[in-house]
Amino acid sequence: MSVATQVKCPFCYAYGPARRGPEQECDDCLRRWTPVPTREGAAFSISGRPCRVTAAVNNTVLPPRHGFAHESFRHPDLARLRRKYRLGRIASGINAEFDRQLALRDWVCAAWAAGQPSVPFPPLVHEDHVDRMLTLARREGRAYFCTYKAMASVELASAFGWTARLVNIMKHMVHEIWSNDYNKWVLHDSLYNMHYERDHLPLSAREIREEHHRNGARGVRAVWGRGRRDLGPAHCADFAWYVVYMHNNFFDFPPGDHIHPLLMPRDRWNRNGHWRQGVQITRRRGDKYLCKGMVVEESDPRQLDYKINQTEVFLLQREGALWARFQHNMPNYGALMTRTDGHAWTTHRNCRKAEVLWPLRAGTSTLEARCVNSAGVPGPLSVIAVRSAR
Amino acid sequence: MSGTRQSPRCVPTDKDPVVVAGDILPELRVQFWDFMSLPLLREFLHIASRGDLGKIDSITGVGRTDNGRAYSFRWKRGGHALVRKSAPIQNAGHARIAGRLDFETINRIRNFPLFHLRPEFRYVG
Numbered sequence: 001m002s003v004a005t006q007v008k009c010p011f012c013y014a015y016g017p018a019r020r021g022p023e024q025e026c027d028d029c030l031r032r033w034t035p036v037p038t039r040e041g042a043a044f045s046i047s048g049r050p051c052r053v054t055a056a057v058n059n060t061v062l063p064p065r066h067g068f069a070h071e072s073f074r075h076p077d078l079a080r081l082r083r084k085y086r087l088g089r090i091a092s093g094i095n096a097e098f099d100r101q102l103a104l105r106d107w108v109c110a111a112w113a114a115g116q117p118s119v120p121f122p123p124l125v126h127e128d129h130v131d132r133m134l135t136l137a138r139r140e141g142r143a144y145f146c147t148y149k150a151m152a153s154v155e156l157a158s159a160f161g162w163t164a165r166l167v168n169i170m171k172h173m174v175h176e177i178w179s180n181d182y183n184k185w186v187l188h189d190s191l192y193n194m195h196y197e198r199d200h201l202p203l204s205a206r207e208i209r210e211e212h213h214r215n216g217a218r219g220v221r222a223v224w225g226r227g228r229r230d231l232g233p234a235h236c237a238d239f240a241w242y243v244v245y246m247h248n249n250f251f252d253f254p255p256g257d258h259i260h261p262l263l264m265p266r267d268r269w270n271r272n273g274h275w276r277q278g279v280q281i282t283r284r285r286g287d288k289y290l291c292k293g294m295v296v297e298e299s300d301p302r303q304l305d306y307k308i309n310q311t312e313v314f315l316l317q318r319e320g321a322l323w324a325r326f327q328h329n330m331p332n333y334g335a336l337m338t339r340t341d342g343h344a345w346t347t348h349r350n351c352r353k354a355e356v357l358w359p360l361r362a363g364t365s366t367l368e369a370r371c372v373n374s375a376g377v378p379g380p381l382s383v384i385a386v387r388s389a390r
Numbered sequence: 391m392s393g394t395r396q397s398p399r400c401v402p403t404d405k406d407p408v409v410v411a412g413d414i415l416p417e418l419r420v421q422f423w424d425f426m427s428l429p430l431l432r433e434f435l436h437i438a439s440r441g442d443l444g445k446i447d448s449i450t451g452v453g454r455t456d457n458g459r460a461y462s463f464r465w466k467r468g469g470h471a472l473v474r475k476s477a478p479i480q481n482a483g484h485a486r487i488a489g490r491l492d493f494e495t496i497n498r499i500r501n502f503p504l505f506h507l508r509p510e511f512r513y514v515g
């Protein structure tokens with residue numbers, strides 16, 4: 001089913017064919033409504049008043065094809081970690097979320113060295129846990145290599161109310177954190193205290209891979225530390241192939257448990273290719289990860305970098321007035337926040353039931369909506385501005 | 391993922407000191423894995439001079455780039471970094487870092503990409 005040409009029901013979020021005429025009916029819940037367009041430039045009228053959408057950032061919720069098992073931000077181990085390591089101090093005094101995420105990465109980088117004396121390879125992730133790693137590093141000078149750094153970073157991100165996912169590129173483990181500031185996944189390397197940027201925009205693993213295949217990652221820069229120091233052109237060959245671990249509930253299910261799926265790009269860059277490592281290369285047999293049996297192959301960039309923390313606004317007309325309804329896809333959802341014309345925020349515990357009457361004033365009116373997760377972290381803001389004549 | 395197994399090309403000369411939380415070292419010697427990169431070395435010296443790594447007073451060392459050319463380098467607080475060609479060296483080289491080096495500073499230095507360069511991996515963890 002292509003959702004592009006379909007109409008989404010603002011009550012039950014089911015897709016269906018658009019009907020002729022202004023009124024729509026949902027084939028699933030049978031409710032009827034008269035939608036009002038939310039795209040920039042769209043014109044409509046309410047009780048005979050001509051209106052126009054003058055600005056719109058509507059963070060639409062696309063149906064995901066692949067599920068992800070999220071850590072609960074209320075997990076007792078997270079509260080313990082926050083207390084024991086006084087994690088609140090790491091990003092205190094830093095306002096921008098992305099800068100806070102860089103502060104966490106710098107802290108993880110400085111928490112132990114990847115060198116000697118090291119843990120064995122391959123990793124014994126089932127025996128290791130961020131608390132144990134931090135303790136042994138501090139007390140015994142224990143070193144842990146990239147896999148452990150990335151795993152610890154994902155666990156610690158949860159302690160801050162950020163959603164992170166483990167990413168294995170070729171010969172190296174890294175992670176991504178969802179950035180509400182940039183409204184995208186951003187790849188982080190907490191071993192080297194680095195991320196990757198193009199035109200000062202931080203990139204995801206998928207974007208780095210695409211840059212590598214398109215042009216040898218010509219425009220990609222390696223960026224270090226809290227101060228985003230430019231280290232020069234990045235070496236991105238290891239991004240030719242990657243998998244995303246589709247869970248981050250590591251306190252109960254350590255990575256590599258053969259239960260949760262792995263998401264792997266399979267597209268024109270690797271259609272008939274093999275990702276082989278070690279003895280697989282010399283024997284010219286086997287495929288890394290595919291042999292595990294739980295790999296999901298995906299070519300759609302929107303599914304590989306599926307967006308989270310989105311709040312979609314639906315506008316509808318009812319009895320001559322303009323109303324708004326909402327849909328979100330925020331893991332660890334806390335509440336929906338809405339406001340009109342810059343007034344005080346209204347909190348809605350149940351996003352699906354929330355309905356906001358939007359009284360348009362003469363001139364420009366604005367409606368803003370975003371969700372906040374159970375750790376108090378707000379998602380990206382959806383904003384719609386409508387100009388109306390008296 | 392990559393282990394910490396060493397490349398046969400690298401000739402390890404030092405054993406890394408075991409550093410624990412609370413330690414403060416006046417000096418630390420860090421080896422390059424296989425080679426160094428001049429642009430990364432310059433960024434490392436620049437970042438160190440800005441205090442982003444920790445309390446570092448001076449850096450001296452010698453290393454070779456992946457084409458085999460050797461360079462010596464030095465920087466002292468308040469001064470400019472100096473990088474110049476040097477006599478050929480056999481090993482991958484090292485940096486000697488002095489200052490008030492605590493656990494976090496030492497970890498940041500050891501994890502800096504400059505010290506993890508190998509031909510087939512570039513950065514290696």
Ligand SMILES: [Zn+2]
Nearest residue numbers: 009012026029
């Ligand atoms: Zn419906």
